[in-house]
Amino acid sequence: MTIVSGPVPASDVSLPTGRRWRVPGLNGVGWIGYASAVIIVLAIIVAVFGPLLAPFPPNESNLSHAFVGATGSHPLGFDSQGRDLLSRLLVGARSSMLGAFIVTAVAIIAGTALAVLAAWRRGWxxxxxxxxxDLVFAFPGLLLAVLGAAVFGPSQWSAALALAVAYTPxxxxxxxxxxxxERSLPYIEALEVQGSGAWSIAIRHLIPNIAPLLVAQATILFGWAALDLAAVSFLGLGVQPPQADWGVMVSEGETGVLQGFPAESFVAGAALVLVIVSFNILGERLNDKQGRERS
Structure with missing residues (x-):
């Protein structure tokens, strides 16, 4: 054994490198997508269990508490009617998310059916x-929602169906x-030669193969649907007061903003922005992934 005295040259030393707490394949943009997915999951949980999580009845009013700020049992304070803001925020998540889900589901199902029919039949x-x-594209979604409210009366369902019609094209x-x-790939012709019917091929093979694209588009569509429905409710043509809804809360909070109490509009608007941006970021990430896989 050789004993070396004195300092050891740096070139002869292999220093251990520090551990880097990194997830393989995740950079800064990846972490943003991951955070967006977490926010979406939390928003869905709140939408499902919001009425159970609310500490107080969302429509319980006490005018003596109007515009009172945060307290120990009411961390977000009260609105202009003396209702607990946290309870209304939690309960309002359900109507905001449910309406967007209906718009997205109807548009994805109808749009996919029309697209597959057009791709399969071609021609006329x-x-x-x-x-x-192209004709439906000429009408903005909000305009169709206003027309739907005028024909069927102001409600969340008439606005949701009108927006679904606007999003389908x-x-x-x-x-x-x-x-x-997908229709031009060899396996479709092989299935036709084997005697499989058109709709059987479309439902069992073609649509499942384009399902990742549908998921990406549904994610983006959900964010825009939530925004448009909130705008419709803000105009008084969607969810009707006193039902708790984020769009309604932003509208009702205008009075507080003018009087120097912006909490209601701020918390509802912040929740909307957070959810909408998260859905859009996740949808764009999924879209980019699909684009890379196709290329």
């Missing part, structure tokens, strides 16, 4: 569906391209 069927989609146009690419 494709032309008619494309022309009809958007879904159909995007899915049509993917369906056309």
């Amino acid at each position: 069927t494709d032309s008619v569906i494309s022309s009809g989609s 958007y879904v159909a146009r995007i899915v049509r391209g993917a369906a056309l690419r």
